[in-house]
Amino acid sequence: MLKFSIHKKLDGTMARAGEIETKNGVIKTPAFVVVGTKATVKSMTAEQIRSLNAQVVLANTYHLYLQPGADIVDQAGGFGKFMDWHGPTMTDSGGFQAFSLGAAFGNSVSKVATSDVGVSDISAVSGQLAKVTDEGVMFKSHLDGSKHLFTPESSMEAQWKLGADMIFAFDECTSPTAPYEYQKKSLARTYDWAKRSLARHNELDQNKEQSLFAVIQGGRFQDLREEAARSLGALAQDSDGFDGFGIGGSFTKDDIGTAVGWVNALLPEDKPRHLLGIGEPLDLFNAVEAGCDLFDCIAPTRMARHGSLHTADGRLNIKNSRFTTDFTPIEASCQCYTCLHHTRAYLAHLFRADEMTAATLASIHNLHFILRLVEKIRESILDDTFHTYKKEFLARYHPPKTS
């Protein structure tokens, strides 16, 4: 059972700094959750994750269910122990894969859309690996094509075996191109699934070892988001209710702050709120201001593997030819292992030579950058310097040009 306490609220915003106590340790919030989908943060050892002062690792139910199987992870003592991570843990329910292997499969849609995103027909396209029904999601394994039905119940059962401290209700992550009617229908389904998840979770977890977060959907529509926040928020009142909330689904880059704010304005204040899958610097500032406590995102590690490195001035592409003879660190002021020991030229060489260490060193840097950023955001809330910190950061940080 998790204990959440708020230490400080920032006047004029919904931002707050606090702590979540889990049986595996304390998380100081706001916190960035490192993603280790398959019980590994890609290219990194657990020791390296610890050295970054990461607080929580999140794994994925769909992936671990398929490989190596939830039973094996269970035998290992849970995914944290399995991967030698002994701090707090989370698992995602597999709901995101309803989107990434469903509506998004083979398309270029991402969960964060550009503002000119259009509504499109969401009827199933051939080749998709996920099909959503009221019962659950039928997945065709991306590994071997075998079929697997995920339901709220089976997701809870798998997550129980995976053994994380915090788990998510099974939800449908919708496409940003889905029309209002579909979002509305899907939202009702996600609500039903949340209740089914909660019921099965309470059966499995008699001793309250895991904490269950409900997921708020509703796309980019205010009425749907608010309806979800109200209805799911109401299921967090008693001790058998939800322990926290995930805010999921699709946003437009521009309205991450606002849409998240609609939700958090209505959610119970005393439960942690996890913004699912968001992790770019500007989005983090906006989401904290809108009342979020936790974030997970694959971006820092994926970007790293692809050669895109965070700096206070924005991202740089280490593969650009100009870095081949740049014998300075990625960032002179950065205290990460990579910056303390290596140059841009060395990184550029490792990437060009296709060496695995490139991914590791780049991931260390990007995770350090984001973890440190959220830490600093937390400190700035506690000492009332959030607004100046944000302003200074934004003045210097140039986001990648959109469009």
Place this chain on the structure above:
RNA sequence: GCGUCGGUGGUAGAGCGGUCAAUUACAACAGACUGUAAAUCUGUCGCCUUCGGGCUACGAAGGUUCAAAUCCUUCCCGGCGCA
């Protein structure tokens, strides 16, 4: 020296009379990536362009043809075989 096979864009290597500025791969140059189908994907990759096209190109020089990277001749260079 004789014979034989070959010389194609940064590299390897297709093409073997028109649909070839030339398949493909790699390299190079840039871009994308937000609950990981992702050590991935996309674009560019002879020169010029008002994006219609124009120009120069397949070892070199000639030639045949309406038309040649593709056929012929000579030369240069390389592999192999025989002397």
